[in-house]
Amino acid sequence: xxxxxxxxxxxxxxxxxxxxxxxxxxxxxxxxxxxxxxxxxxxxxxxxxxxxxxxxxxxxxxxxxxxxxxxxxxxxxxxxxxxxxxxxxxxxxxxxxxxxxxxxxxxxxxxxxxxxxxxxxxxxxxxxxxxxxxxxxxxxxxxxxxxxxxxxxxxxxxxxxxxxxxxxxxxxxxxxxxxxxxxxxxxxxxxxxxxxxxxxxxxxxxxxxxxxxxxxxxxxxxxxxxxxxxxxxxxxxxxxxxxxxxxxxxxxxxxxxxxxxxxxxxxxxxxxxxxxxxxxxxxxxxxxxxxxxxxxxxxxxxxxxxxxxxxxxxxxxxxxxxxxxxxx
Numbered sequence: 001x002x003x004x005x006x007x008x009x010x011x012x013x014x015x016x017x018x019x020x021x022x023x024x025x026x027x028x029x030x031x032x033x034x035x036x037x038x039x040x041x042x043x044x045x046x047x048x049x050x051x052x053x054x055x056x057x058x059x060x061x062x063x064x065x066x067x068x069x070x071x072x073x074x075x076x077x078x079x080x081x082x083x084x085x086x087x088x089x090x091x092x093x094x095x096x097x098x099x100x101x102x103x104x105x106x107x108x109x110x111x112x113x114x115x116x117x118x119x120x121x122x123x124x125x126x127x128x129x130x131x132x133x134x135x136x137x138x139x140x141x142x143x144x145x146x147x148x149x150x151x152x153x154x155x156x157x158x159x160x161x162x163x164x165x166x167x168x169x170x171x172x173x174x175x176x177x178x179x180x181x182x183x184x185x186x187x188x189x190x191x192x193x194x195x196x197x198x199x200x201x202x203x204x205x206x207x208x209x210x211x212x213x214x215x216x217x218x219x220x221x222x223x224x225x226x227x228x229x230x231x232x233x234x235x236x237x238x239x240x241x242x243x244x245x246x247x248x249x250x251x252x253x254x255x256x257x258x259x260x261x262x263x264x265x266x267x268x269x270x271x272x273x274x275x276x277x278x279x280x281x282x283x284x285x286x287x288x289x290x291x292x293x294x295x296x297x298x299x300x301x302x303x304x305x306x307x308x309x310x311x312x313x314x315x316x317x318x319x320x321x322x323x324x325x326x327x328x
Contacts, residue, residue: 083115223249
């Protein structure tokens, strides 16, 4: 049993007993609204709100899916088996004050791959906690929509846990997204460090801050759509991977940025676009992967690289394809 799963206690006659079993809830959407906390929307009547409860969201004939409206609650696991086109199968309510926090206890406790269109939307002041770590299977996407800075939607990984995201989905930031750990970074010890492992089949698009240990094997784009400005910031803990990074989108007045505020070793291609900037504030190495023939650092005409004083920066292969050849 997961160490985080709590026991429920009951008294039958004079005999005290303990049970680890919660209630298995299935979304029906039969209530008068689409709220998670409306009991009539679930079978059996009630709603998932216990440490050992399970929640299943299947395809709904009326395309009616839950709006997570609780300030905070913890469940055992969530399975989204629905996969509807142009519909998010779980949306977190956007609030300007307070929060909307869903914590999932179990290892492998979140499955969001009912099909290639399964999606989740996190909004302002919403948080999705994966306390037990494990693998998150992602169908289409998790969208981080509305909110920046302290109110930015975020995924929080339980202390000492590793979360592996398997595709073919996308982490998409419409505004700004944060992936962090349960323990504040300044208090991190070996037993509390968290790891995010993003597989090669998963894309990251838009503005994100990552302050976990990160293995980034999928493609990353600073722009959510190829033109909008975006910033990806790598901070706090070491990071690396063989995923391709594109500092794309932006304008001359508002460039896109890939900011390295932690030790970083990559062996995938890194392309700085014409309105992009690579800002290196901690030691960084881009290595050449001899078998995959990746590890090129490409600087497009107009792109910039900034390196802080005293920082070690190395690129095995540096390309400037838009520059004219030397005269003569």
